[in-house]
Each structure stands twice: as structure tokens, then as C-alpha cells.
Amino acid sequence: MKIVIINYGAGNIQSIKFAIKRLGCEAVLSRDVEEIRRADKVIFPGVGEASSAMNKLKASGLDKIIPELKQPVLGICLGMQLMCNSSEEGNTQGLGIFDVDVIKFSKKVKVPQIGWNQISNLTSDLFNEVNENEHIYLVHSYYAPVCKETIAKADYELSYSAALQKNNFYGTQFHPEKSSVVGERILKNFLDL
Amino acid sequence: MLAKRIIPCLDIKDGRTVKGVNFVDLRDAGDPVELAEIYSREGADELVFLDISATEQKRKTLADLVFRVAEKVNIPFTVGGGISSVEDVDVLLQNGADKVSINSSAVKNPQLINDLVAKFGSQCIVVAIDAKQIEGKWVVHLVGGKVPTELDLFAWAKEVEKRGAGEILFTSMDNDGTKDGFANAALARLSTELNIPIIASGGAGNMQHFTDTFIKGKADAALAASVFHFKEIKIKDLKEELQENKIPVRI
Numbered sequence: 001m002k003i004v005i006i007n008y009g010a011g012n013i014q015s016i017k018f019a020i021k022r023l024g025c026e027a028v029l030s031r032d033v034e035e036i037r038r039a040d041k042v043i044f045p046g047v048g049e050a051s052s053a054m055n056k057l058k059a060s061g062l063d064k065i066i067p068e069l070k071q072p073v074l075g076i077c078l079g080m081q082l083m084c085n086s087s088e089e090g091n092t093q094g095l096g097i098f099d100v101d102v103i104k105f106s107k108k109v110k111v112p113q114i115g116w117n118q119i120s121n122l123t124s125d126l127f128n129e130v131n132e133n134e135h136i137y138l139v140h141s142y143y144a145p146v147c148k149e150t151i152a153k154a155d156y157e158l159s160y161s162a163a164l165q166k167n168n169f170y171g172t173q174f175h176p177e178k179s180s181v182v183g184e185r186i187l188k189n190f191l192d193l
Numbered sequence: 194m195l196a197k198r199i200i201p202c203l204d205i206k207d208g209r210t211v212k213g214v215n216f217v218d219l220r221d222a223g224d225p226v227e228l229a230e231i232y233s234r235e236g237a238d239e240l241v242f243l244d245i246s247a248t249e250q251k252r253k254t255l256a257d258l259v260f261r262v263a264e265k266v267n268i269p270f271t272v273g274g275g276i277s278s279v280e281d282v283d284v285l286l287q288n289g290a291d292k293v294s295i296n297s298s299a300v301k302n303p304q305l306i307n308d309l310v311a312k313f314g315s316q317c318i319v320v321a322i323d324a325k326q327i328e329g330k331w332v333v334h335l336v337g338g339k340v341p342t343e344l345d346l347f348a349w350a351k352e353v354e355k356r357g358a359g360e361i362l363f364t365s366m367d368n369d370g371t372k373d374g375f376a377n378a379a380l381a382r383l384s385t386e387l388n389i390p391i392i393a394s395g396g397a398g399n400m401q402h403f404t405d406t407f408i409k410g411k412a413d414a415a416l417a418a419s420v421f422h423f424k425e426i427k428i429k430d431l432k433e434e435l436q437e438n439k440i441p442v443r444i
Binding site: 012014015018019021022047048049107110111112113114115116117118135137139140141155156175177178179180181183184 | 194195196197198233238239260263264265267268269286287288289290291311312313314315316317359360388389390413414443
């Protein structure tokens with residue numbers, strides 16, 4: 001199985017590579033369009049600021065390629081947010097895969113949310129053998145509200161999307177690669193799709 | 194619900210753990226990677242590695258360590274100690290660190306916080322603040338609490354937040370090493386006046402101290418070293434007690 005982690009200069013991709021290695025698989029880092037197209041599984045990472053990450057994506061032409069991919073694609077954290085219609089962060093237009101707009105938490109809660117929160121209302125193969133209310137690790141200031149593509153919810157100020165899915169496209173707001181054994185199960189489920 | 198975090202801190206010198214560590218099941222007591230794996234299995238929510246070495250090879254040794262930890266550990270970890278530039282941070286993050294913490298370098302050059310946040314995002318920039326009370330005022334100190342500055346803890350913490358830091362790690366030098374509990378009054382004030390997470394550090398001696406710092410100190414996370422290293426407190430027992438005290442934890 002060929003697993004490609006999209007390497008567009010945004011984020012801690014080493015951790016994802018290591019997490020996949022701990023599952024007994026190998027992932028390659030690539031920004032090569034053909035290599036990404038040919039992969040069996042594509043991981044779209046991202047940390048940092050939305051508009052600068054989107055600019056990097058555009059500069060490499062990957063903004064056109066990602067929405068056309070047919071194999072399972074997993075966006076993580078900012079990767080998931082960039083797969084949405086837009087983000088309030090830096091007034092960024094997203095890839096428009098998930099029909100939802102990413103907005104910022106209010107000042108009623110501490111921002112960023114950092115730490116382990118629980119996921120519930122799990123409705124996807126991504127969560128096979130994952131119990132309701134398991135803890136996963138997240139770090140974020142912006143969130144995708146609950147929408148028709150929500151496959152997991154978390155609560156912080158309000159109930160929001162901890163994960164999204166549309167056809168072959170998956171996105172997790174949390175970091176499966178940093179979410180202990182629960183995260184490993186979720187990554188394995190993605191690789192098993 | 195977002196859980197309160199328990200964070201063991203490992204002091205590192207030349208790629209090895211420094212403080213005597215009392216783990217009978219450890220093959221190599223000085224290997225930070227093995228210790229990190231054990232803490233991760235025991236339920237630590239995060240780890241902090243504080244590098245106190247002062248050699249010329251320090252940067253490379255630390256980067257190598259970060260790489261080896263990231264390879265083995267499936268929970269987030271922060272690296273601190275002598276980090277003073279965008280390049281330093283870049284190397285550590287690329288090797289797999291989730292967050293970095295800066296301390297003296299931020300006091301000397303506050304613009305560094307803005308520069309790091311602009312390049313890497315708030316989520317991975319922790320500012321560590323050491324302070325102690327002098328005539329009733331909390332004064333920020335450098336070099337592990339040895340050198341006083343003119344900065345007031347609360348004013349500096351607010352500036353740090355304004356410059357974009359994602360989190361504050363506050364160590365009370367008055368409490369550190371006493372095992373008499375965390376500086377909960379100062380922590381509660383930080384937590385109320387600021388809108389970013391606050392990690393409590395300094396003073397952990399027993400499990401009640403953790404309950405107190407989460408309730409009275411309103412802390413988002415609590416960091417400790419010796420009580421974990423010497424097995425005076427097991428993380429599993431601590432989390433069970435916190436849960437009994439109605440504090441949300443990950444078990």
C-alpha cells in the first residue's frame with residue numbers, strides 16, 4: 001500500500017510519518033502531483049495559520065489536485081479546516097470539499113483549546129471499534145460547526161465537528177497521531193478503508 | 194469535556210535524563226525515550242523535556258533526542274531550554290516536537306514571541322515564566338529563578354498573551370521544591386485575567402495538591418517532576434483521585 005503525506009511546508013509531518021510506522025506501514029512525504037494521484041491513501045496535514053497554508057498549497061498547484069482525488073484522503077487539524085468552504089482565519093477560501101465555514105471560538109472559553117477532549121456521535125468506518133466519549137488530542141482556535149458531513153462531535157463552548165466525511169474525503173480536527181491508542185486505532189481504520 | 198492535563202517534566206542534559214529517577218523497571222535510567230514511553234503508557238497527557246545542557250553540541254543533541262522521542266511516543270510533547278531563535282524552533286518542530294517553550298529569550302527579546310507565532314502558529318508556542326514574590330509582588334526571574342527582572346508576573350503574562358503565545362507555563366520559585374502545593378492564588382489570577390491555557394508548575398507534593406491547583410488555582414494543566422520520577426505519585430492513582438473529586442481527566 002502506498003501512503004503519501006502531502007508535504008507543502010505546513011506542519012509537523014514527522015509525527016504522522018512515525019505514527020504510521022508504528023502501525024507497521026511506511027508513508028512517503030511528497031508534493032509531486034503524480035505521486036499523490038497514484039497513492040492508495042493520502043494524508044493532508046497542517047498546523048499554523050490558514051491563509052499562509054492555503055497560499056503554500058496554491059503555490060504548488062495542489063489546491064486543484066486534492067478535491068479531485070478518488071482514493072481515501074484524510075485531512076488533519078488545519079488540513080481538515082482547509083477542506084471546508086472557508087475559514088474565518090485570515091479570510092481564507094478553502095477547497096470546498098466539506099460544505100461548512102470554519103469560525104473562531106468566542107472569548108467565553110480559553111483559546112486555543114489545548115488538550116484532550118471527548119468525541120461522541122461517531123458515525124463512520126473511521127471509528128470502527130472506537131468507543132463513544134473516548135479522549136483525543138486537539139489544539140485549535142477555529143472550528144467547523146456541526147453540519148450534514150459531521151461524523152464525530154466534541155464539546156467546547158458548544159457542540160462542534162470533531163471529524164467530517166464526504167465520500168472518500170475524511171477530516172479530523174484532532175490529531176490521531178498524538179491521541180495515544182485511540183488515535184492509532186483511528187489511523188489504522190483509515191489505512192484499512 | 195476538555196480534560197485537565199497531567200504533565201511529567203524531564204530534565205535533560207546532553208541527551209540524558211538528569212534527576213535521579215527511581216524506576217525499577219527501567220533498563221536504562223538515563224534514557225529519556227524509555228522514560229517517556231513509560232509515562233505515556235501510565236496515562237501522562239503530555240510530556241515536557243527541559244534541556245539544561247550548556248555544550249556547543251547542545252542543539253544537535255536535543256534535535257536528535259526530539260526525533261527519537263517522536264518516533265516512539267504517541268502523545269504530545271514540548272521541548273524547552275535555551276531556545277532563542279526561529280531557526281532553533283524550526284529544527285525542533287521538524288524533528289517532531291509538538292510545542293516549544295521559551296523563557297529567558299522571550300524576556301530579553303519579546304518580539305521573538307511574535308516572530309515564532311507568525312511562522313509556526315500560536316498552538317506550538319509556550320512561554321515559560323518563573324516568578325517569585327518580593328515584598329508581596331510577583332517578580333519574573335531568569336536563569337532558573339536566580340536573576341530578578343523588573344517585570345511583574347501578571348503584566349508580563351498579559352503581554353505574552355497579546356503577542357500571541359498559545360499557552361503559559363508558570364513556575365512559582367517560592368513553591369518549587371517545597372512539596373507544599375502549587376501557587377494557587379497567583380495561578381487563579383492568571384487564569385482569570387488571561388484567556389489562554391495556564392500550566393501550573395512548582396510545589397507538587399501529594400495528590401491533593403493537584404486537586405487544589407485545578408479547583409482553587411483554576412489551572413488547565415499541572416506539571417511536576419520528582420513526585421512522578423520517584424514514584425511518590427502514580428499517574429493512574431492521581432487521575433482516579435481527580436476523577437473522584439469531579440475533575441475531568443482522561444483515564
